[in-house]
Amino acid sequence: LLYVWSCFLCVQHVEVCFAQNEGVDSGLQSLEILQDKKGHVMTELIETEKTYVHELYSIIQGYKKEMTNPEMKHLVPHSLYGKADILFGNMEALYQFHNDVFLQDLQNCRSTPELVGTCFVQRKETFHKLYSAYCMNKPKSEALRLQCASDNAFFKECQRKLNHKLPLDAYLLKPVQRITKYQLLLKDLLKYSEGSGEQYELQEAVNTMLDVLKHVNDSMHQVSITGFHGSLADYGKLLLQGMFNVWMEKKKKERMRELRFKPSQRYIFLYEHLVLFTKKYGRDDNPSYAFKNALKTSQIGLTENFKGSRGDKRKFELWLHGRTQVFIIQAPSTECKDLWVKNIKQVLLQQFELLKDESKRQHYEKYEQLNGVKPQSPSSRVRHTISGMSWESRRVADNNNHSRSECQRASRVLGRRATFPALRSYGANGELSDHEDGWSTDDLSQSEDEDDDGDIFVNTEVNTEVGGSYVALGDYEAVDVGEASLVEGQPVQVLRVGCAGWWYVRCLGGGGREGWVPAAYLGPNGRVHHTARSSPSVSSQDSGTGGLHHAISRISMASNLSSTSLDGGM
Structure with missing residues (x-):
């Protein structure tokens, strides 16, 4: 019996050891599988980057350079003369960055995927700058291309010489597609x-590229702002944007106040150095914004909370020196209001620090010139010369005393104004127009025919036969909601023509699915059989686009900027 029991224990021990070894082997196999998948993603990232660089180079050499080729000059449309920079934007700068810098970064990480995240984080500002510029120019490029017509002799000859199966507009969309693809590949790497x-x-790299996409997408809204003369890039980074109810209160010379009892619906853009008031037109997927007013952030004060009968937790005020003009702004929620107040405070404090540093610099320069006269203390100098932003934070009674004292102290320092010129705000006619119709505070919606201010918008839709039959010139993989995937040679029927190169189609065969597709990927039935195939195929990286390319491609092209300027009085 003892012998049998000993044998039983030995068998149990062997089974436990076997199970443990099996668990170790299984864990190692899982780790190997993850490493394998990670390697595949890295390979896709690098190889699609090479394809992207090659495509940029082919467009620059095969289209842009050919515009100045004497042998091709007779084919160039007259409307294209001297407009290569509009048609292609900063594509050459994109090529130089990706070919000379970023591709090398990625290749150096081929065997060490754990370092690839650093490549994206370190190049964040470059991505911001280059892709914001390209995407902001895209509607102008699209309008010019449509003006020239895609089937003009010059474009056709360039496409033939390059052996491209897709037309130029499909390749002009490549940078938009590429910048949206990075975060998808990084998410795959993170998963494995x-x-x-x-x-x-x-994770930091994923957050970086999502932030780049947000920055680029925010920048796209600026493209459709009409009536503002000047470059919004001069006013720093776009921080926030959103729809608000706005009342304006003016202080008359007779010390009487004029208050608009009905608010106006305004879409507000907050930059580092500017608050821009606009009126939004159109649908959410195709918006346009008419300029109404602008305030430099160096000239405004902030009232955070209201007291008395006007108290509303969703409201805050922006006002000019001496409260000569007050803009009462009602956010759609208290959370939205808190976010805007927080960002405006940060802007005002940052500018205060800049002004303080500038005051110190001027003070010591003057001291050196006087050579021997005892200088006034910097802090004293600041109190008399800094003409920064008046930040008055009127707190409700239940705010804690420390916060109150801090805000009051900031108000005392920031509230002085001695050296800046008189403060003014400017609207479309030099000041905010007061004749517009009011709207209800109960709803932030806006009807299409509300408040005709005479703004002109140019729609860049393509004249296409609705119901016509077309065929896919190349593969297109849908990523965004509402899109449809295409397979080369697949017939489709056009159901609706969208803005700036997007068509809503029904795919014939395979279930008859419907969705939006880029018009550049479609041609008349039979065309695909006569079109030369390109060397680089349309790879999966072409179609990894989020919602960003919709914002760029479906947005309507607004009219040329008017002569209204801030330069004279701001």
């Missing part, structure tokens, strides 16, 4: 790196 020490760097 669970439990490893590289997750933090990859």
Whole structure:
């Protein structure tokens, strides 16, 4: 019996050891599988980057350079003369960055995927700058291309010489598609790196590229602002944007106040150095904005909370020196209001620090010139010369005393104004127009025919036969909601023509699915059989686009900027 029991224990021990070894082997196999998948994603990232660089180079050499080729000059449409920079934007700068810098970064990480996240984080500002510029120019490029017509002799000859199966407009969309693809590949790398020490760097890279997409997407809204003369890029980074109820209160010379009892609906853009009031037109997927008013952030004060009968937790005020003009702004929610107040405070404090540093610099320069006269203390100098932003934060009674004292102290320092010129705000006619119709505070919606201010908008829709039959010139993979995937040679029927190169189609065969597709990927039935195939195929990286390319491609092209300027009085 003792012998049998000993044998039983030995068998149990062997089974436990076997199970443990099996668990170790299984864990190793899982790790190997994850490493394998991670390697595949890295390969796709690098190879599609090479394809992207090659495509940029082919467009620059095969289209842009050919515009100045004497042998091709007779084919160039007259409307294209001297407009290469509009048609192609900053594509050459994109090519130089990706070919000379970023592709090399990625290739250096081929065997060390854990370092690839750093490549994206370190190049964040470059991505911001280059892709914001390209995407903001895209509607102008699209309008010019449509003006020249895609089937003109010059474009056709360039396409033939390059052996491209897709027309120029499909390749002009490549940068938009590429910038949206990065975060998808990074998310795959992050998924296959669970439990490893590289997750933090990859998550930071994902957040970086999502932030780049948001920045680029925010920048796209600026393209459709009409009536503002000047470059919005001069006013710093776009921080926030949103729809608000706005009342305006003016202080008359006779010390009487004029208050608009009905608010206006305004879409407001907050920049580092400017608050821009606009009126929004059109649908959410195709908006346009008419300029109404602008305030430099160096000239405004902030009232955070209201007291008395006007108290509303969703409201805050922006006002000019001496409260000569007050803009009462009602947010759609208290959370939205808190976010805007927080960002405006940060802007005002940052500008205060800049003004303080500038005051110190001027003070010591003057001291050196006087050579021997005892200088006034910097803090004293600041109190008399800094003409920064008046920040008055009127707190409700239940705010804590520390916060109250801090805000009051900031108000005392920031409230002095001695050296800046008189403060003014400017609207479309030099000041905010007061004749517009009011609207209800109960709803932030706006009817299409509300308040005709005479703004002109140019729609860049393509004249296409609705119901016509077309065929896909190349593969297109849908990513965004509402899109449809295409397979080369697949017939489709056009159901609706959208803005600036997007068509709503029904795919014939395969279930008859419907969705939006880029018109550049479609041609008349039979065309696909006569079109030369390009060397680089339309790879999966072409179609990894989020909602960004909709904002660019479906947005209507607004009219040329009017002569209204801030330069004279702001």
